[in-house]
Amino acid sequence: MSTVPPRDDADGPDDPADRPSGAELRATGGTRTGGTPLAGAGAAPMTGDAPGTGARAGEGAAAAVAAAHREIRPQQPARDRTRGRRRRGGGGGARGERQMVPDAEPRTYYGQQVVKTPVWTWEVPWYFFTGGLGGASAVLAGVARLGGEVRLAQSASAVSVVATAVSPVLLIMDLGRPARFLNMLRVFKITSPMSVGTWGLSILGGSTGVAALWQIVGFPPALLGVPSQAAATLSGPFVATYTAVLLTTTAVPVWSEARRTMPFVFAGSSLASAGGAATALTPVAGARAGRAMGVAGGVLEAAASAYMERRLDPRIAASYHHPTVRPLNLAAKACALGGATVLATAGRRSRTAAVAGGAALMAGSALERWAIFKAGRVSAEDPVQTVGPQRERADARAAASPDAVAY
DSSP states (O other): OOSSOOOOBTTBTTOGGGSOOHHHHHHHTOOSSOSSOOOOTTSOOOOSSOTTSSOOHHHHHHHHHHHHTOOOOOOOOOOOTTTTOOOTTSOOOSTTOOOSSOOOOOOOSTTOOSSOOOOOOTHHHHHHHHHHHHHHHHHHHHHHHHTTOHHHHHHHHHHHHHHHHHHHHHHHHHHSSHHHHHHTTSOOOTTOHHHHHHHHHHHHHHHHHHHHHHHHTOOSOHHHHHHHHHHHHHHHHHHHHHHHHHHHTSSOHHHHTTTTTHHHHHHHHHHHHHHHHHHHHSOGGGOHHHHHHHHHHHHHHHHHHHHHHHHSOHHHHGGGGSTTTHHHHHHHHHHHHHHHHHHHTGGGTOHHHHHHHHHHHHHHHHHHHHHHHHHHHHHHHOHHHHHHHHHHHHHHHHHHOTTOOOO
16 A cells, blocks of 8 residues: 555545656655655654654654665465365365374363263163063973973973062162152153063063963963963063163163174073073973073074174273173173083983083073173273264264265
């Protein structure tokens, strides 16, 4: 901007024709780049201060001479601070520039855990065990009755009614008050695993009680006992596995990440415990279906558990290697495979071996539930298991979508 005051004439203020030329500027000692109005050569520049309060005359003359030698510099645009930065999941910055600051790695907030530790106490893993035992035993009772193995059906019915009676007690102990269990029956919410599970457990408990009386005592008559046994057989698989769905709908990484495989682990564990318990209570000659269920359940439990851990992210699978979880995990697999082996071999001829194999299968089932329960507590307390996999999934979605920006 020129430092010569504009002339207000007919052409308007600061008309291009009224702007001084370079010769006029040099003659007057003015400049195009200063910020003060032009004064005569040798005179102090006008600074906007009142007369007598500006710079001294000598200093003004020196400033005017220095201003005459200033260059006419073009105005530089504001620096683009976004150049050279690389968007996460996108391409690099401007050509010829290198990134000075590396991309930030996902870290936890001062190592604080993200997910709240489950507040469940010891009643919950035992509730998982008894629920699976009762549900699978109800299925075995129905199958054995259809196959003509009446003695095995009676044993399985007895196990089912005892386990189903203990399950609500454990659940109420965890809830704190019986009224809370009854309140779950006031509504039926299909999207709530707890609501559906409470109704399933109630249906199984009522039907298996009547069916056990029919199987063992013969009263009530078959007109009521047969439908009750059918209802128990149909609701048993749900009760045996719904607790796995209950765990996988939580925010605990080691549970939620295993939502596709944990139901198979719980199914195998339930079959193993039910088959082992019925086989131990039944003479060898009449326990064929119980042995088959126990062997199949033990193998399925061990195989599904190993596959579940293999599918997990290594950071999440580390929960099963924690000092408080690893012994339970290894013992569960050893009991499941060992009990299945004993029932498949010596258990077919020896009652003692059948009892030992059945007890091993039941122990393996209980240990499996405890290992999964304790692994959930370890996983919730480790913030890396929550932040790391979620950050990687967000980056993968941003890289797959050109319009997505990962923050």
